[in-house]
Structure formats: C-alpha cells, structure tokens
Amino acid sequence: MLQAVILVVAQTLVMLAVSPFIVGLIRKVKAWLQCRRGASVFQPYADLAKMFRKQPVVSTTTSWIFTATPYILFASTLAAGLLVPVFASRTPLNFAGNIIALVYLLALGTFFLILAGLDAGSAFGGMGSSREAIVASLTEPAMILSIFAIALTAGSTNLSTIVHKTALLEGIVTDPSPHLMALAALFIVTIAETGRVPVDNPATHLELTMIHEAMILEYSGRYLALVEWAAGLKLLVFFTLITNVFAPWGIATTLEPGALSLGLVAYLVKVSALAVVIGFIESMFAKLRLFRVTDLLGVAFILALLGLVFFYVLRG
Amino acid sequence: MSLLSPQIGSQMVDLGSALLLLTCFAIVAQRRLSACVDLFALQSVFLALTAALVAFLTGIYHIYAAAALTVVIKVVVIPRILKQVIERLNVTRELVMNVNVPAGLLICGALVMLAFFITQPIIPLGFLLTRDSLAIALAIVLIGFFTMIARKKAVTQVIGFLVMENGLFLAATAAAYGMPLIVELGVFFDVLVGALIIGIYTHRLQDAFDSVDTTKLTILKE
Numbered sequence: 229m230l231q232a233v234i235l236v237v238a239q240t241l242v243m244l245a246v247s248p249f250i251v252g253l254i255r256k257v258k259a260w261l262q263c264r265r266g267a268s269v270f271q272p273y274a275d276l277a278k279m280f281r282k283q284p285v286v287s288t289t290t291s292w293i294f295t296a297t298p299y300i301l302f303a304s305t306l307a308a309g310l311l312v313p314v315f316a317s318r319t320p321l322n323f324a325g326n327i328i329a330l331v332y333l334l335a336l337g338t339f340f341l342i343l344a345g346l347d348a349g350s351a352f353g354g355m356g357s358s359r360e361a362i363v364a365s366l367t368e369p370a371m372i373l374s375i376f377a378i379a380l381t382a383g384s385t386n387l388s389t390i391v392h393k394t395a396l397l398e399g400i401v402t403d404p405s406p407h408l409m410a411l412a413a414l415f416i417v418t419i420a421e422t423g424r425v426p427v428d429n430p431a432t433h434l435e436l437t438m439i440h441e442a443m444i445l446e447y448s449g450r451y452l453a454l455v456e457w458a459a460g461l462k463l464l465v466f467f468t469l470i471t472n473v474f475a476p477w478g479i480a481t482t483l484e485p486g487a488l489s490l491g492l493v494a495y496l497v498k499v500s501a502l503a504v505v506i507g508f509i510e511s512m513f514a515k516l517r518l519f520r521v522t523d524l525l526g527v528a529f530i531l532a533l534l535g536l537v538f539f540y541v542l543r544g
Numbered sequence: 545m546s547l548l549s550p551q552i553g554s555q556m557v558d559l560g561s562a563l564l565l566l567t568c569f570a571i572v573a574q575r576r577l578s579a580c581v582d583l584f585a586l587q588s589v590f591l592a593l594t595a596a597l598v599a600f601l602t603g604i605y606h607i608y609a610a611a612a613l614t615v616v617i618k619v620v621v622i623p624r625i626l627k628q629v630i631e632r633l634n635v636t637r638e639l640v641m642n643v644n645v646p647a648g649l650l651i652c653g654a655l656v657m658l659a660f661f662i663t664q665p666i667i668p669l670g671f672l673l674t675r676d677s678l679a680i681a682l683a684i685v686l687i688g689f690f691t692m693i694a695r696k697k698a699v700t701q702v703i704g705f706l707v708m709e710n711g712l713f714l715a716a717t718a719a720a721y722g723m724p725l726i727v728e729l730g731v732f733f734d735v736l737v738g739a740l741i742i743g744i745y746t747h748r749l750q751d752a753f754d755s756v757d758t759t760k761l762t763i764l765k766e
Binding site for chain 1: 555556558559561562563565566569570573645646649650652653656657660664676679
C-alpha cells in the first residue's frame with residue numbers, strides 16, 4: 229500500500245517536473261536549427277514561476293467557466309498522465325481507468341478550454357475555439373482507432389497490461405504491421421492534439437494561424453501558468469504514450485529500486501529523443517492551411533483503420 | 545536456406561508490403577507533383593527491399609535481378625524523367641481533383657477492405673511465406689487505379705499507373721515468388737517505354753492546351 233502511494237506521488241512529481249523541460253527542449257532544438265543560441269531549456273520553469281507570482285486579470289464579462297477552466301484542464305490532464313505507465317510498467321492507478329478513460333480525460337480538458345475561449349466573448353477566442361473543435365473532432369476517431377489496434381495486439385485496453393506485455397514481449401501479437409500503422413496514426417494525432425507545427429504553431433500570436441494560442445489569449449497570471457503547464461503535461465502524456473506503448477524497453481517491470489531508476493533514466497532519454505524529433509519536424513515543415521488539416525487527419529484516421537484491418541488479415 | 549525463422553521472415557515481408565501501402569496513401573493525400581514523384585520513388589525502394597527480402601528468404605536468385613532492375617528503373621530513371629516533365633510545366637501542385645483528398649482517402653480505405661475481403665478465401669489456401677502480401681498487392685493495384693481516375697493532371701495519372709504496376713509486381717512476388725525473369729524484363733521495358741511516351745505526350749498536351757489537364761482532351765473546339 230505504502231509502496232503504491234510512493235509510486236503515485238513519484239509519478240506525479242516526475243510528470244510535473246519533466247513537462248516544462250520537454251517544452252524548453254523542443255524550443256532549444258528549433259533555435260539550434262535556426263542557427264540561434266536560444267533560451268535555456270529551463271526557461272519554461274522560470275516563465276511558470278513568474279506567471280504564478282503575477283496578478284491575474286479577469287474580464288468582467290466572463291462567467292465562472294473562465295476561472296474554473298485552468299483548474300479543470302490541469303487536473304484532468306494530470307489525471308490522464310497518472311493512467312499512463314511512466315517508469316514502471318504497472319502504475320498503481322491502473323485500476324482507475326483504461327485507455328478509453330485516458331482519451332476522454334484529455335477530451336474533457338479540451339472541451340472546457342473551448343468553452344473558456346468562447347466565454348470571454350473576444351473574436352479571437354471564438355475563432356480559436358471553433359478551430360480547436362474541428363481539430364479535436366477529427367483527431368478523436370483516429371486516436372481511438374489507433375489505440376484499439378494496439379489494444380487488440382495485447383488483448384487488453386488497460387495501458388499497464390499493454391505496456392507490461394510489450395516490454396516482456398510475451399502474450400502479444402508481435403506482427404509489426406499493425407504497430408507501424410498505429411504508430412504513424414498516433415504520431416499525427418500527437419502533433420494535432422498538442423498544437424505542433426503542421427497543424428498549429430505554438431510560437432505565434434498571428435491571428436490567421438493560431439488555434440491554441442487564440443483560445444488562451446484572455447488568460448493571465450496564475451491562470452495562464454496553469455494552462456501553459458497543462459499544455460506541457462498534455463504533450464508529455466502523448467510522448468509517454470508513444471514511447472511506452474511502442475518502445476517500452478527499459479521500463480521497470482518489477483518494483484526493485486534498481487529497475488525503477490533504470491526505468492526513469494530510460495524514460496527521460498526516450499522522451500527527450502522524441503522531443504528532438506518533434507523539434508526537427510517543426511523546423512522542416514511549413515504550417516498547413518487550416519482547410520488542409522483535414523487531409524492530414526484523414527490520413528491519420530485511415531492509417532489507424534488499416535492498423536485494425538491488418539491485425540485481422542495478417543495474422544494468418 | 546535462410547537465417548531467419550519462417551514466421552519472422554513472413555512478418556518482415558508483411559511489414560515491407562505494409563510500408564508500400566503506406567506510401568500509396570501518402571501519394572493519394574499529396575497535392576504537390578514533385579512530392580508525388582518522390583513518394584513513388586520511395587515506394588519503389590520499399591518494393592525492391594521487399595523483393596530482395598523474399599529472394600533472401602527463398603534463395604530464388606532471379607528475384608534479386610528483378611529487385612535490382614526496380615532500383616535502376618523505378619527509383620532512378622522514371623522519377624528523373626517525370627521530374628524533367630514537371631520542371632518544364634508551370635504547375636507545381638494539383639488544386640482541383642475529381643475527388644477531394646479526404647473523400648479519396650476514405651474511398652481508398654474502402655478499397656483496401658474490398659481487396660482484403662476478396663482475397664480472404666484464397667489466402668489460407670496458399671503455402672508460400674508471402675501469401676499475406678497478396679491482399680496488400682491487390683489493394684495497391686486498386687489504389688493506383690483510383691489515383692488515375694481521381695486526378696486530372698497527366699503526371700499524377702502516370703504515377704497512378706506506375707503504382708498499379710508496383711502492385712502487380714508485388715502480387716507476382718507474393719503469389720508465385722515472381723514471374724520468370726524474361727517476363728520481368730519485358731514488363732520493365734514496357735513500363736519504361738510507357739513512362740517515356742507519356743512524358744512526351746504530356747509535353748504535347750502542354751503545347752496544345754497550355755495545360756496538362758487531361759479533361760481538356762474531351763473538348764472538340766477551342
């Protein structure tokens with residue numbers, strides 16, 4: 229029991245501590261590729277600390293939704309993060325929800341953020357919310373299908389079971405084709421859901437292009453800090469999902485201290501590698517026109533569907 | 545005979561075929577002509593790798609020759625011809641299609657299911673290690689065919705034709721460990737000449753209509 233509590237606390241702390249670092253690392257990689265020196269990778273921590281100290285300004289036209297949303301968003305994203313195995317393949321909270329709960333915890337945060345974008349009544353907020361709703365409704369089927377393809381290969385929708393079986397390479401279907409298709413689909417979903425470059429640009433406040441930034445334009449002070457931190461957490465949850473579902477090797481399958489620390493190191497290395505990849509992608513591709521985003525997400529949906537179909541066809 | 549166990553070998557062949565199918569979908573979703581050509585070249589690389597893998601697993605050496613020919617003709621020569629054609633044209637991307645991209649992707653998804661459904665009764669009868677790839681090969685042929693129908697520009701229609709040919713090659717490899725080398729040679733020669741002729745035809749189309757939109761060919765008068 230005590231061990232489980234310690235593990236939950238440790239996982240919470242790791243998720244909270246690593247997420248700003250990932251955001252900073254992606255910025256640093258982008259800066260290097262643009263031949264700039266760039267801010268330190270620890271800059272997002274300083275930003276968060278600064279914003280928590282500032283006084284928030286809230287418009288008098290907003291309702292309770294505007295002030296409640298940062299807390300709901302932060303809590304639901306953190307809860308989603310606790311369902312994913314991070315450095316130990318068996319998360320103590322795995323009884324609390326499976327992969328479907330994870331998807332809808334993230335969707336809950338997105339839903340409230342969309343409402344908050346509309347709440348302040350500014351034109352940009354509404355525009356951002358409408359765009360976010362388009363992207364979210366198109367990514368959800370692709371995400372669910374790709375996750376189902378993986379769940380089928382492991383015979384369970386419980387993330388801990390999937391990761392545990394894949395890490396030990398036992399009791400799963402090892403055919404690489406469904407995994408490949410699901411990985412490609414989930415990667416596109418990650419880019420779209422976390423507002424990365426071909427879909428959204430996290431570094432812009434240009435009215436024509438922003439999606440996520442438009443929704444949170446009205447936030448300031450500690451509210452903004454929570455929203456930004458939640459965005460970093462969401463990025464980390466998706467990275468964790470990709471690395472630990474598709475390449476869980478190194479993760480601790482037992483609860484010995486040695487295995488756990490090795491799992492933590494492996495996790496940090498894998499997540500950082502993925503952040504570097506995302507940084508490269510953000511530098512190599514131009515942002516898509518909004519109406520072309522449907523093409524990209526259509527590809528993700530079809531890939532996930534093919535992953536499912538391959539599972540049934542290629543088993544023979 | 546081979547170093548890999550048959551099950552892993554079979555899965556690797558499946559993976560190669562799956563990568564071929566993946567590039568098919570990328571071609572369907574891609575609007576830029578030169579990127580379509582690059583994707584076709586990438587698909588041919590995957591095809592050559594899959595064929596070489598089959599040759600390695602089965603010890604049938606003439607498949608190596610076919611794989612080498614694939615690299616020379618479909619990865620180097622034909623993409624270069626198509627790139628030259630594109631360079632001469634003043635179009636870089638295809639904006640209007642007969643079927644838009646998301647609908648096209650859904651149709652292609654349905655085509656894949658159709659191909660899997662059709663081949664389902666046949667596949668368990670096979671005894672070759674490549675038998676599962678037959679379903680994917682048929683799907684690639686259908687998607688190539690669909691690309692030829694859905695696109696209006698001559699260049700992308702050629703790519704659809706070449707994708708179909710890649711699918712047929714994979715089907716031959718999957719169903720019978722490849723055709724006899726002499727047939728293979730004839731097919732490669734046909735494809736090369738076909739690509740050359742269509743290249744010249746595209747130039748003529750451009751000269752006559754100031755466009756490579758093949759739908760203009762149905763217009764009788766100016």
